[in-house]
Amino acid sequence: MALTSEDIAAIVDGDRDRKLFDGGGLYLLARPNGARYWRLKYRFAGKEKVLALGVYPQISLDAARDAAAAARAQLAAGVDPSGARAGRRQPEAAAVAVPLPSSPLPNTLHKVAPMKPIHKSSKLLNVCYDIRGPVLDRAKQMEDEGQRIIKLNIGNPAPFGFLAPEEIMQDMARHLPQASGYTDSKGLFAARKAIMHYTQEKLIPAVGVEDIYIGNGVSELIVMSMQALLDAGDEVLLPAPDYPLWTAAVTLSGGNAVHYMCDEQQNWYPDIDDIRRKITPNTRAMVIINPNNPTGAVYPDEVLRELVAVAREHGLILFADEIYDKVLFDGVTHTSIASMAPDLFVVTMNGLSKNYRSAGFRAGWMVVSGDKSMAKDYIEGLNMLASMRLCANAPGQHAIQTALGGYQSIDDLVAPTGRLARQRDLAWRMLNDMPGVSCVKPQGALYMFPKLDRKMYPVEDDQQLILELLNEQRVLLVQGTGFNWHEPDHFRVVFLPNTDDLEEAMGRIGRFLDGYRSRHAIAV
Numbered sequence: 001m002a003l004t005s006e007d008i009a010a011i012v013d014g015d016r017d018r019k020l021f022d023g024g025g026l027y028l029l030a031r032p033n034g035a036r037y038w039r040l041k042y043r044f045a046g047k048e049k050v051l052a053l054g055v056y057p058q059i060s061l062d063a064a065r066d067a068a069a070a071a072r073a074q075l076a077a078g079v080d081p082s083g084a085r086a087g088r089r090q091p092e093a094a095a096v097a098v099p100l101p102s103s104p105l106p107n108t109l110h111k112v113a114p115m116k117p118i119h120k121s122s123k124l125l126n127v128c129y130d131i132r133g134p135v136l137d138r139a140k141q142m143e144d145e146g147q148r149i150i151k152l153n154i155g156n157p158a159p160f161g162f163l164a165p166e167e168i169m170q171d172m173a174r175h176l177p178q179a180s181g182y183t184d185s186k187g188l189f190a191a192r193k194a195i196m197h198y199t200q201e202k203l204i205p206a207v208g209v210e211d212i213y214i215g216n217g218v219s220e221l222i223v224m225s226m227q228a229l230l231d232a233g234d235e236v237l238l239p240a241p242d243y244p245l246w247t248a249a250v251t252l253s254g255g256n257a258v259h260y261m262c263d264e265q266q267n268w269y270p271d272i273d274d275i276r277r278k279i280t281p282n283t284r285a286m287v288i289i290n291p292n293n294p295t296g297a298v299y300p301d302e303v304l305r306e307l308v309a310v311a312r313e314h315g316l317i318l319f320a321d322e323i324y325d326k327v328l329f330d331g332v333t334h335t336s337i338a339s340m341a342p343d344l345f346v347v348t349m350n351g352l353s354k355n356y357r358s359a360g361f362r363a364g365w366m367v368v369s370g371d372k373s374m375a376k377d378y379i380e381g382l383n384m385l386a387s388m389r390l391c392a393n394a395p396g397q398h399a400i401q402t403a404l405g406g407y408q409s410i411d412d413l414v415a416p417t418g419r420l421a422r423q424r425d426l427a428w429r430m431l432n433d434m435p436g437v438s439c440v441k442p443q444g445a446l447y448m449f450p451k452l453d454r455k456m457y458p459v460e461d462d463q464q465l466i467l468e469l470l471n472e473q474r475v476l477l478v479q480g481t482g483f484n485w486h487e488p489d490h491f492r493v494v495f496l497p498n499t500d501d502l503e504e505a506m507g508r509i510g511r512f513l514d515g516y517r518s519r520h521a522i523a524v
Contacts, residue, residue, distance in 0.1 A: 003028065005061060008036070021146040026068040028056060038064040040071055041144070044080045051082050127248045135467050139476045150505040152494045153476045155293070155446045157357040160496040164358040164399075165409050171402040172361070172395050179394035185386045187214025187365070191400040195350075195365050198404050202325075203339035204348065204369050211368045213382065214392045214400070218323050218349045218364035223249045224389075225319065225347055225366060228381035229284060230255035236319075237278060237286040239270060241449060241483035241490070243293045243321065258283070259484055264451065268297035268440055272306045279310075285317035286310070288337055291324040294483050294492040295449045296442020298332050301340075308341045317375075318346045323364070324445040326355040326410045329421055332443045338369045346370045352396070354446065355410050356403045363396035420446070420495075423502055427495040430506035434513055446496055449480065452489045456517060462488035465516075472515070473508035 003022040011020070011030050018030040025041040038053035053059060053067045071081035139149050151159075158164075186192065192212040199207040215221040226249040230236070236250045240259035247257040260275040262268045275286070288307060290299045299307075311318050318337060325334045338346040351364030368379060413420040424441075428448060431439045436456035442448045452459060459465050462479035465488070470476055480490030495502060 003061060008056065008061065011036075019144075019146065022061075022065070022068075024068060024072065026053075026064060027146075028064075038067070040068045040081075042071070042075060042081070044075065044082075049080075049082055123252055123254075126251050133463075133482070135463065135470060135476065135478070138467060139470055142470070142474065147474055149470070149474050149476050150497065150501055150508070151476045152497065152505055153478050153492075155354065155494055155496065156359050157354070157446075157496060158360065160498065162357040162413075162496065164352075164356055164361070165403070165406065167406050168352075168356060168358065168399045168403050172399050175398035176395060179398055181394070183391045183394050183397060185383075185389075185391050186210070186212065187392055188394070188397045188400075191397045192365075194401040194404045195367065198350075199336075199338075199348075199367055199369070202336040204336055204346075204367065205339070205342045207367055207369050211372075213366045213386055214397055215364050215366060216362040216392050216396075217353060217359075218321070218351045218366075219245055220362075220389075220392075221349055221364055221366040222246060222321075223252070224382065224385045225349075226250050226253040226255065228378060228385055229253070229317070233282055234284045235280060235282045236284060237275060237316075238484070239287065239289055239292070241294050241480065241485040242287075243289055244483055246287050246289070246321070247484050255284075256282070257484075259486075262292070262295065262297070264295075264440060267443075268292060268295035268449070269299060269303050270307065272303075272310065275307075275310055279314050279316075283314065283316060285319055287319045287321065289321040290337070291322075291327060291334065291444030293324065293445050294447045294478075295440065296445045296447050297440075298328060298334060298444040301335050304335055304337050304340055308337065308344065311341070311344055316344075318344055320346060320348045322348060322350050324354050325350060326408065327414060327420070327446060328444045329414055329424060330416075330443060334444070338367070342370055344370045345372060345375045352399060352403055356399075358396075358399060358403070361396040361399055362393055363399055365400075419498075423495045423497070423499060424448075426499055427493055427502055427506060430503070430510070431493065434510050435517070437513070446494055448493050448495065449483075449490055450493065452491075452513075454487075454489050457489070457513070458520060459488045462491065466491060468516075469509065469512045473512045475505050475508045475512075477509075 003020055007020065008028060013032055013034055015032055019027045020030065021027040027039055029037040029039050036056035038056060038059055040051040040053055042049055042051065051071055053064050074081045143149055189209065191214060192209045195212050196207055196209055213221060215224065222245055230250065230253040232254045234255045235258050236255055238246050238257050238259050239262050241262065242259065250257040258278050260278055261271045263271050318341060320337045322336060328334055336348060338348050346369050348367045348369065349364065352358040352361055372379065412418050415421060428439055428441050431437050431450045436453035437450050439448050439450035462481050466477050466479045478492045481488055483492060497505065
């Protein structure tokens with residue numbers, strides 16, 4: 001909606017900058033000190049730029065619009081308005097010449113090779129991480145234009161009011177004076193000791209302090225664990241759908257990601273027969289994400305025993321991503337697969353990001369357990385990589401002991417009347433009420449992975465579908481193929497927003513899908 005003089009007069013100074021958009025990139029920047037500046041945002045040669053158009057009220061709304069129109073005319077003619085203005089201010093700049101030295105330099109110093117395009121590494125050609133991809137770029141652009149987006153795309157608890165427990169933040173602050181130097185490359189002893197005690201609670205056998213690596217979140221440790229393991233052509237079994245960082249880490253490390261199916265008709269549990277079919281002589285390891293992102297599945301003990309049996313039969317390393325092991329609903333319990341495999345080599349990942357709503361602290365850990373006798377060289381590789389990055393951030397490490405030993409407030413949030421449980425129930429019910437949409441009820445984590453009936457929604461490009469939803473209804477999701485799902489018929493929903501925003505978002509999704517069916521002349 002275009003600005004009016006009344007809108008400008010009604011501005012109340014706050015404690016931060018505000019942008020009031022008029023359209024076409026023109027906006028009024030309102031400073032907390034009462035200053036008002038006209039700005040024009042535009043793109044030239046693939047780069048986003050901002051042009052200053054003057055100060056309000058010296059430059060009126062109409063005059064700012066005229067100036068913006070003139071700048072757009074320059075853009076249409078292929079002229080950068082910022083460059084043109086700089087040229088008018090400093091006409092002498094074009095005439096400045098750099099004097100040559102009186103005695104000629106060696107010929108080699110006069111030769112300048114033309115700059116070639118700088119391309120990304122070919123190692124990244126098959127790396128995909130669409131959780132933060134082009135749809136998110138469009139959402140940021142819309143927010144810059146003043147539009148409010150309901151974000152159901154990423155499991156970041158803090159923006160939705162899920163803050164880290166107060167005692168954790170206090171303990172971090174108390175230790176800041178001691179956190180300015182490097183720690184041991186594996187992490188602070190006290191933090192690793194607390195993690196060791198937690199592995200004992202989870203019945204993971206024979207874990208010592210030196211078997212624990214603290215990292216800048218689990219993400220860093222996933223990449224480190226794959227880099228230390230894989231050579232070209234090595235294969236790693238990963239679930240489909242998966243958390244895409246795992247696939248990206250395998251690919252970036254020179255390995256081949258082989259996806260085994262998880263069965264939607266069986267609560268998204270791994271298809272054991274499919275796993276067996278996909279094992280080859282090159283298979284090195286199997287990744288288990290439990291509780292699962294993006295499906296919310298929590299694997300029962302009988303499924304875990306079958307996975308262990310497959311790994312034992314084929315001599316596979318098990319990598320267990322258990323970052324959501326406390327985010328459990330309906331009385332479901334979580335078993336660490338490492339507790340069932342004392343004779344196998346198992347690497348378990350966990351951290352503070354989700355259970356303790358501390359994603360920004362970047363405090364994760366990796367535990368090696370089981371039979372380590374055949375993994376000494378691999379462990380040496382992990383030690384090398386841990387030393388190369390010096391250490392994880394020290395303030396985040398100081399949060400670990402307090403978090404694991406303190407009050408587990410996550411239990412209140414996932415209880416039947418807790419906020420997370422209520423939001424999960426609301427989103428699940430509203431999704432299943434939409435024509436042609438079905439969703440398995442998640443038992444853990446912060447997500448659900450609903451399915452679209454392809455007969456009612458003949459989607460060919462699910463990223464385009466999610467982009468259309470964003471543009472039409474201002475709701476941000478992630479398409480199912482972004483999680484290495486093989487068909488464009490799923491999307492992931494994050495149920496972190498409060499019930500009012502979540503209900504509004506579900507309503508918008510429903511209206512968008514109604515419109516999609518109408519555009520494709522599909523009746524319910």
